Amino acid sequence: MDPDAVFAMVALAVSGVFALTGLRMFLNYRIKRFETTKGVRSPETNEAFAELREQIQFLRGDVVDLQERLDFTERVLTRGPGSERPVGEP
Numbered sequence: 715m716d717p718d719a720v721f722a723m724v725a726l727a728v729s730g731v732f733a734l735t736g737l738r739m740f741l742n743y744r745i746k747r748f749e750t751t752k753g754v755r756s757p758e759t760n761e762a763f764a765e766l767r768e769q770i771q772f773l774r775g776d777v778v779d780l781q782e783r784l785d786f787t788e789r790v791l792t793r794g795p796g797s798e799r800p801v802g803e804p
């Protein structure tokens with residue numbers, strides 16, 4: 715495999731993990747800020763909370779998926795050229 719292509723895949727995976735993690739942190743911050751505001755919440759606010767929680771759950775799944783892909787890419791890179799082992803085997 716071309717080293718430049720592998721480097722591009724790793725860079726893309728790492729940047730995706732960082733971007734999704736940052737977005738997840740931002741959404742958690744927004745939820746905490748909304749939850750600490752005083753007063754009675756409107757039904758629209760409750761719906762917004764539910765939507766934010768769903769988005770966070772979706773992002774958690776994406777982060778896990780990207781981490782698995784990054785781990786796989788790292789295993790492929792550490793295998794070395796000419797290795798006869800299957801990719802999933804250490």
